[in-house]
Amino acid sequence: MSLKKRRKSNVSPIAALAFQGGIGVVGLLVILIADIPVQVSGAGLLPSILYGFLGALCTYGALLLLAQVPGLLPGNLDQQMRSLHRFASGYSWFVLFLLAVFAGVGEELLFRGAVQGWLAAHTNTTTAVLVASLVFGLVHYASFTYFVVATGLGCVLGLAYALTDSLVLVMVWHSVYDMVALFCLLRFPQWFGVRAKSKD
Numbered sequence: 380m381s382l383k384k385r386r387k388s389n390v391s392p393i394a395a396l397a398f399q400g401g402i403g404v405v406g407l408l409v410i411l412i413a414d415i416p417v418q419v420s421g422a423g424l425l426p427s428i429l430y431g432f433l434g435a436l437c438t439y440g441a442l443l444l445l446a447q448v449p450g451l452l453p454g455n456l457d458q459q460m461r462s463l464h465r466f467a468s469g470y471s472w473f474v475l476f477l478l479a480v481f482a483g484v485g486e487e488l489l490f491r492g493a494v495q496g497w498l499a500a501h502t503n504t505t506t507a508v509l510v511a512s513l514v515f516g517l518v519h520y521a522s523f524t525y526f527v528v529a530t531g532l533g534c535v536l537g538l539a540y541a542l543t544d545s546l547v548l549v550m551v552w553h554s555v556y557d558m559v560a561l562f563c564l565l566r567f568p569q570w571f572g573v574r575a576k577s578k579d
Contacts, residue, residue: 389469390466390469392470392471392474395470395474395478396474396477396478396481399478399481399482399485399486400481400485401485402481402482402485402486402488402489403481403484403485403486403488403489404485405489406485406486406487406488406489406490406492406493407488407492409489409493409497410488410492410493410496413493413497415492415493415496415497415500416496416500417492417496417546418540418544418545418546419545419546419547420545420546420547420548421543421544421545421547421548422543422545424547427543427545427547427548427551428547428548428551430543430548430552431545431547431548431549431550431551431552431554431555432551432552432555434535434539434548434552435551435552435553435554435555435556435559436555436559438532438535438552438556439556439559439560439563442528442532443563443570458522459521459522459524459525460564460568460571460573461573462521463564464564464565464568464571464573467561467564467565468565475558475561475565476558478557479554479555479557479558479561480554482553482554482557483550483551483552483553483554483555483556483557484550484554486515486553487536487540487546487549487550487553488546488550490511490514490515490518490533490536490537491511491536491537491540491546491549492546494510494511494514495507495508495510495511495537495540495541498510498511499541504541507537507541508534508537508538508541509534509537511533511537512530512531512533512534512536512537513530513533514533515529515530515532515533515536516529516530516531516533532556536549536552536553539552
């Protein structure tokens, strides 16, 4: 999509980035104040980045395939995809890139680092992954279908964090997933039942 054809979003880029960045600040403060143990890079930084990137591509590809199975998801995502398309089309690619990075880093600090980390220290890994994923899904609630998808993604990220001891891996995974999702939605809106107008 051409930058010249983009509408201005109702939310300024600064406000959107500040909101996503604020999530990360909250997560970091909770980790520091509650003294939650956080595993940063597991087996190493480069493997974490590589596996996070590959995990994001595989997860998004799997979701696209599952969405094609009739009746698998409870309802459809068309309305949410149209809303997300309207939101995303109001920003430049650079701002969308930053939003994806801020979301990946900030939300993983909060949900995997703080929430799942605290629960793992006080309960067990299974409970920690499931509860953190449900909270993640509820925070992203736009419809029941969107909740199911977000909770499922939360479970995948939570399990990846539990198995690899790498917060960096799930940050990269989440960020790249969001980047790919936004790119596909804006470049191929017809895949999601969105009709992009040729003129604004």
